[in-house]
Amino acid sequence: MTLANRKQANSESIKITISKKFWDISHIISEDIPVYSGDPRPKFESVLNLERDKVNLSRITLGAHTGTHVDSQKHFFKDGNGVEKESLCKFIGEAIVLDFSKKALGEGITDKELSSYSSVVNTNDILLLYTGVSNYWHDNYMNKVGKKFTYITPAAADWIINQKIKSVGIDTFSVEQYGSKEALTHKKLLSSGIGIIENLNSKLKKFVNKRVFLVCLPLALEGLDASPARTIVFDISD
Ligand SMILES: [Zn+2]
Numbered sequence: 001m002t003l004a005n006r007k008q009a010n011s012e013s014i015k016i017t018i019s020k021k022f023w024d025i026s027h028i029i030s031e032d033i034p035v036y037s038g039d040p041r042p043k044f045e046s047v048l049n050l051e052r053d054k055v056n057l058s059r060i061t062l063g064a065h066t067g068t069h070v071d072s073q074k075h076f077f078k079d080g081n082g083v084e085k086e087s088l089c090k091f092i093g094e095a096i097v098l099d100f101s102k103k104a105l106g107e108g109i110t111d112k113e114l115s116s117y118s119s120v121v122n123t124n125d126i127l128l129l130y131t132g133v134s135n136y137w138h139d140n141y142m143n144k145v146g147k148k149f150t151y152i153t154p155a156a157a158d159w160i161i162n163q164k165i166k167s168v169g170i171d172t173f174s175v176e177q178y179g180s181k182e183a184l185t186h187k188k189l190l191s192s193g194i195g196i197i198e199n200l201n202s203k204l205k206k207f208v209n210k211r212v213f214l215v216c217l218p219l220a221l222e223g224l225d226a227s228p229a230r231t232i233v234f235d236i237s238d
Contacts, residue, residue, distance in 0.1 A: 016094065018213040019235035025200045026068035026231040027137065034141040036173045039063045064226040070218035071196040075225040076187050082223035090167045090195035091216035091229070094236065096125055097207040101132030106148035108177060111155040123164045126195075126214050128233075134171035134202035147178040154184035161188060167195025169216070169231070171204050200231060211236045 027033065031042050040063040048057040064083075065071070070091065073080025098117050100109050109129060121127065131150035149172035152160075157175075160168055168175065168189065175196055176185045189196055197216055213234040218227035 016213070017237050019237075022215075022232045022234045023203050023206065024230070024232050025203050026229065027199060027201050029062070029067045029228060033067055034137065035063060035066060037142075037147055037178070039065055042066055062228065064221070064224050064228075065198070067228050068197070068199045068201065068231050069226050070216065070229045071186065071190065071198065071226045072224065073190045074223065076183055076190060080190065082221070083218050083225070083227045084220035084222050086195060086218065088217065090193075091126075091197065091214070091218070093124070093126055093166060093214060094122075094211060095128050095169075095214040095233070096121060096211050097128045097130055097204060097209065099130055099208045100150060101130055101205075101208075103131060103150050105133065105145060105150070106178075108151050108153040109156050110153050111159040114156050114159045118163075121163055121165070124166055125163075126166050127160065127168045128200065128204060128207075128212070128214070129168065129170045130204045130208050131171055132202075132205070134200065134204065137202060145172075149173050149178065151175055151177045152185050153177075154182075154188060157185045157188040160194060161192045165194060167197060167216075169197035169200050169214075171200040171202065172198070174198055197229065197231060204233075207233060207235075 029042060031044055035041055043061040045059045047059050048055050050056050070083060072083035072086050074082050133145055133149050136144045152175045176183055213236050216229050216231040218229040221227045
């Protein structure tokens with residue numbers, strides 16, 4: 001379908017071919033979607049309706065971190081970029097899907113575990129971390145997972161920074177351990193200009209240990225700390 005250029009460490013440009021078919025790895029947003037403990041619940045209201053007003057028009061009330069979403073620097077830094085200023089280049093490009101589904105609920109992904117993938121991760125890649133936690137999404141998620149989701153340890157964030165990764169996505173509520181006071185993983189990644197995509201869906205499983213072409217588009221919400229983002233992947237063949 002389309003040709004995209006991949007820049008490798010030696011800055012040589014390589015052509016890749018992506019599939020016509022794509023897979024949606026973002027969650028459907030509904031009023032009863034699971035939300036991070038303490039976050040506001042979505043609300044959908046009818047402002048105009050077809051019978052009375054000859055048109056349907058709704059108002060949506062939504063936490064900025066609802067469903068699949070991108071975090072901006074503003075999430076943790078007073079003078080950081082709002083989500084409208086986060087470069088889309090970070091969220092469009094070649095990605096590799098790494099498997100952490102053997103980890104127990106509530107465990108952090110370590111730098112040692114990430115470094116076992118060093119030979120297959122390229123500079124400028126996007127990392128998509130499949131933890132398997134997303135498989136509980138439609139199965140009593142808040143009781144079975146709730147605050148015990150897999151996350152990225154601060155040392156693993158350092159590894160990601162050193163590898164010059166563009167952005168990192170995960171199929172759990174957050175890259176950070178629930179309740180972390182320091183929020184070091186967020187702060188390290190965001191201050192290094194690395195994009196964060198949270199709450200991908202379980203379709204990511206299909207691509208474990210494969211390379212895909214990711215397109216993740218947050219809304220341009222001025223000055224905000226995050227935005228829901230429709231996120232799709234294409235198969236890649238070199
Ligand atoms: Zn977030």
